[in-house]
Amino acid sequence: MTPDELGRIITRQEKLFVLDVRNETEFKDWKIEGQALEIINIPYFDLLDSVEPALKRIPEGERLLVVCAKEGSSRFIAERIAEAGRSEVHYLEGGMKRWGELLVPVKAGDLKNGGEIYQFNRLGKGCLSYMIVSEGEAVVVDAARMVQPYIDFARERGIRIQHIVDTHLHADHISGGRELAGRTGASYFLPPQDADEVVFSYLPLTEGRDLRIGHTDVRPMYSPGHTLGSTTLLVDDRYLLTGDILFVASIGRPDLAGKAEDWVGDLRNTLYGLYSGLPEELIVLPAHFGTVAEMDRTGAVSAKLGDLYRQNPGLKLEDEQTFRQTVTEQLPPQPHAYREIRQTNMGKISPDEETQREMETGPNRCAVHD
Numbered sequence: 325m326t327p328d329e330l331g332r333i334i335t336r337q338e339k340l341f342v343l344d345v346r347n348e349t350e351f352k353d354w355k356i357e358g359q360a361l362e363i364i365n366i367p368y369f370d371l372l373d374s375v376e377p378a379l380k381r382i383p384e385g386e387r388l389l390v391v392c393a394k395e396g397s398s399r400f401i402a403e404r405i406a407e408a409g410r411s412e413v414h415y416l417e418g419g420m421k422r423w424g425e426l427l428v429p430v431k432a433g434d435l436k437n438g439g440e441i442y443q444f445n446r447l448g449k450g451c452l453s454y455m456i457v458s459e460g461e462a463v464v465v466d467a468a469r470m471v472q473p474y475i476d477f478a479r480e481r482g483i484r485i486q487h488i489v490d491t492h493l494h495a496d497h498i499s500g501g502r503e504l505a506g507r508t509g510a511s512y513f514l515p516p517q518d519a520d521e522v523v524f525s526y527l528p529l530t531e532g533r534d535l536r537i538g539h540t541d542v543r544p545m546y547s548p549g550h551t552l553g554s555t556t557l558l559v560d561d562r563y564l565l566t567g568d569i570l571f572v573a574s575i576g577r578p579d580l581a582g583k584a585e586d587w588v589g590d591l592r593n594t595l596y597g598l599y600s601g602l603p604e605e606l607i608v609l610p611a612h613f614g615t616v617a618e619m620d621r622t623g624a625v626s627a628k629l630g631d632l633y634r635q636n637p638g639l640k641l642e643d644e645q646t647f648r649q650t651v652t653e654q655l656p657p658q659p660h661a662y663r664e665i666r667q668t669n670m671g672k673i674s675p676d677e678e679t680q681r682e683m684e685t686g687p688n689r690c691a692v693h694d
Contacts, residue, residue, distance in 0.1 A: 325389055325414040327426040331447050334358035334616065335428060335623035341386045343378055345371065345401050346393055346420070354686045356391060356423065356448070357616045368397040375404045387412040394419040421681055424448040427473040429455075430623045432609055435560045437539035443609065443624050444473065450613045450688045451497055452625055455483075456559055459538025463487040464510075465557060465565055466611045467500035469680060474504060485510045487535050489542075490669075491567030491611065492551040493518035496659040496688040498680050499669050502526075515546075515553030523671040529555050547598055549591025550576035550690070552583070564606045564629060569594055571610040572618045572627045574691035575638030577655055584652045592647055595639060604630025612688045638692055651692050660686040 333340050334357075342363040344351050351365040366378050378401070382388055388410065392398035395418055402415040416423060425448070432443040432454070439458030446452070446468055454465040455474060462485045464474055478485050485508040488501045492515060502524060505512035513529040514522070535542040540560055547556040550568040554576070557565040568576040575595060578587035606629040613625045620626070633639050641647040659665070661683040667673045668680070675683065 326417045327422050327448075330356070330389065330416065330423065331426050331428045334361065334447060335430070335445075335619075337621070339386065340389055341382060342389045342391055343382065343401070343405075344391045345397050346391070350393070354420070356420075359616055359619075368392065368401065371401055371404070375401060375408060378405060379408060379410070382410070384410075385412075388414065390415045391423075392416075392419050394421055420448070421685070424684060425468075425470050425681070427453075427468060427470060428623060429473070429477055432624050432626060433563060433607060435540050436562065437560075439538055439540055441559065441563060441609070442477070443626075444468070445619070445623055445625070446497075447616075449497065449684070449686075450615075452609070452611050452613065454565060454609065455485075456537065456540065456542060457481075457483055458540035460484060461486045461537035463489060463535055463537055463542055464501075464504060465489045466491055466494070466567065467504050469498040469500045469503075469684070471500040471504040471507060474500075475507060478508075484508075486537055487511050487513060487542075489513045489529060489535070489557065491515070491529075491557065491565065492554040493522075493666060494568075494669055495662040495666050496612070496690050497684055498665055502671075515551075515555045517548070518551050518553030521670050521672070531555070545598070547594040549578055549587055549594045552587065552590070554594075558606075562605075562607060563609055564602065565609045565611075566599075567611045568690045570599065570608060570632065570636075570638075571612055571614065571691050572608070572625055572632065573614050573636060575636070575651070576690055577692050578651055579655060579658070588648050588651055591651060592644065596642075599629065600633065602629060604628065604633070608632060612690050614691055655692060656689055659689040660684070 337360045339360045344365045345368040390398040390402040398415040406413045428445045432441045442455045444453045456463045462483045488505045490501045514526040516528040531546045543558040545556040578584045578591050
């Protein structure tokens, strides 16, 4: 089963039984999720002599997917299970490494004067990026490392990518912004407050300097807190691309540059000051999600700003001291290799492709609430 096929199954909320044969530590750290998916973990070495322990736990007649890190172990176990008489047995092509690279584009909304916003869902990592399209022109926001899906998507629809934007210097994934700009001739924008140490050329993403494509304005709003330069994008006066500041079920963490105590006040001011003064009907489009439960039936992740102020636990921390403690002391583990990822996104190091895959292994972990 290819990652694309698995992505369609999860997006459509189809039933699937998953046997993950990685070791327990890897499984607990990062696994495939789906609303209609059932998953169990039995390490590969526990099944080498016999797959009977797995057969006892796998329901008869259900579609089965066996998963490992790279493919080889899952293929071996899937073959043994099929030989034991089970049907509808699959293994995941490329394993979890390939799963972590899949991008699934879904339509997130329409623009007032024609055009659309597309959300590119990186299902295996919970990363979200965007293509804003108007009159055959596009802005790509928070691009993933794998840039070919954006290029193919635009080419198939006759769209010219004009601008690339990173809402902040990312620490959970390697940005594809510079590469995508280089391959398309687009302009690359980055908040200057996050660019003190970058070693490449960029255009400053600053409040008061709107980007325009077709009939649509993309308005930067300075919103520090996750990083010093975090910048929100207001699109069409209807959509709020919040980067890693505000998610559907949580808020962004301020500690991934070692500046939690310095930036916690900025985060609070953005969430309880700037955002609270915006129209409740704005549709929030975040850069990450925590679980597949945040996805709607189309696979998109979004919510109205007013609903988030009523439901999101990170927007209910009215007491300043409680807020400070929550976002500096009660945090989930930090993203894997986040220091090296930041260095890569600054242009200071240039790891090869396989090293980049290793660096990005695991969930995004950019939120305060796990």
